[in-house]
Amino acid sequence: MKKIFHSLKTKLTLSFVLLILLISGMAFLYTFNETKKALKEQMRTELMSVASAIAVSIDGDVHAKIKPGDEGTPAFKIIGQALLKVQEANDHITYIYTMRKTEEGAVFVVDPDDEEPAKIGELYEETNDEMLAGFEKPSADNEYVTDQWGTFLSGYAPIRDSLGNSVGLVGVDMSSKDVIAKQRFIGNTIYLIIGIAVLFAGIIILLFSGTIIKDVNRLNRIANKISMGDMEVKMDVRRHDEIGDLADSFGRMVASLKIMMMEHKETEGKQEQEK
């Protein structure tokens, strides 16, 4: 076990795999981060576009006249149905509503939600800068906003009356779950690609280092035999790289040793004959 851990093959393979993991990890972090940003930006743009498209279709003069208790009026119902149609056409939209600005803050006007609709004039307490900007121009949250209905990324666009004055806004909420699911899918895809690449790179490195180490081990065995006095070694390492050069040097060394030993034996034989 200790030998495997200290072997050149293990060290080479491990260092290459670690290097690949490090590089691919950094590439993953950068790519994932940039993809997340791009995805969020795409969502923000989409939310603003949807909000703007609805806002221009709403009659601002009618919207301005809706007051608390008007939930059953035709004006409320027409705007509510228009909002619902857009919501039904787009799976990603969780909530869609209109608001107006009062001295107290932003209050709901039309919320066509079936389950838990906000009442006309109900104050929204989580107002942020992006929402307030939405009363003047299309805008979208930079970060997810959590309120009593959940965590959302929202887009806003102003509703204007016949004179062009802002009389409210359209808010479009997309659940953070949808965005996170998309981000997770992209992240998993990148993970998978990197995983496959690392696996293939590992196999290639293993094979590559295997051929080098095989010849180094062979040279090592030859050197061991020579060190134990065995000159009948076979120098069967054939490479055209540095290991091949090392094998050639080894071959020369062995050849010289053999020649010198032969010469020595001959001299010894002659000396004994003379005695």
Next chain:
Amino acid sequence: MTMTDLAQKVLSISTAYLGPAAKMFLARQTKYHLQGLEYEQLQKEHLSELSKWLFISGSLVIEKDKAQELSQLVAKLV
């Protein structure tokens, strides 16, 4: 004794295959297979025979294919 240019060339080629003992090896070959010729006196007419023995004796100290290579390189000097 001064070495002929040809002997110098053969020694240079052989050293790449046999190492520092190349001269000793070549001297042995000329002494035993070229009628006791001093290696330093090597001439072109000896090359063919020397090349043959470089392969035969060389195969005892280096791999056969290397010995063949060495033999062919020396033979080309003719």
